[in-house]
Amino acid sequence: MNNIVQYDIVLIGVVITIPYIKNLFSNKIIYITLSQYTNWNIALICINYFYKNNNYEAFIAINSSTIFVIYHIFRLTCRDKIMLIPNIPKYFTYRAVDFVSFFVHVLPAMVYTHDLIYNKIGKCDVQHNIGYEVCLFNLLWALQCFGTLNPCNAYFHVDDIYVKNIWYITLLSHIFFGYIYNNLITIGCTLSPCLHHIYI
Secondary structure, eight states: HHHHHHHHHHHHHHHHHHHHHHHOOOOHHHHHHHTHHHHHHHOOOOOHHOOOOHHHHHHHHHHHHHHHHHHHHHHHOOHHTTTTTTTTOOOOHHHHHHHHIIIIIHHHHHHHHHHHHHHHHTTTOSSSTTHHHHHHHHHHHHHHHHHSSOOOSSOOOOOOOHHHHHHHHHHHHHHHHHHHHHHHHHHHHHHHHHHHHHHH
C-alpha cells in the first residue's frame, strides 16, 4: 500500500470514527469535546505518533497553523465569550485557558511547521497543495458533527454573518498555508542537490 492510499485511509477513518465514537457518549462534556475541531487535530497528531507520512504531516502543519490563526482571532475579538465554551471548567481563569491553549493551539503549529520546513524540505513526495484537502476535511467535520456549517453548539453563539466570515478566513487560510508549505518543499527539492554538494 503506497503512502497516498495510507494517508487517505487515515483521514477517512478519522472522519468516520470520531463522530461514531462521540455518539456513544451521553455525557455532554465528552460529546462537545469530541465535536471540537481542535480536538480532531489532536487526534490526528496522536495518530501521527505511530504513523509517519510526509503528506499527512504537511496536512497537520496546515491544519494546526489555521487553528492557531482562528483561535487567536476569537481570543482577540471575543475574549469574554471564550469562557462560555461548554467544556471549559467553571473554575478556570483566563491564565489557565491560555496555558492549555498553548499546548493545543500554539505548540502543534510551531512543531509541525518547524518540522516541515527543516526536516521535510528535501522530501519531494508532497507535490500539490494539501490545503484543499484540509478544506474538505474541515467541511466534513462540520457536517458530521453538526449537520450544518454552523459549529456554535460546541463553542458559543455568534451571529450568522460572523460564522460565514470565519469560514471564509478558515478555508482561505488552509489554501494559503498549503501554498506556502508546498512552495517551500518545492524550493527545497530544487535546492537540495546544491545544498548537498555544499555541505559535502
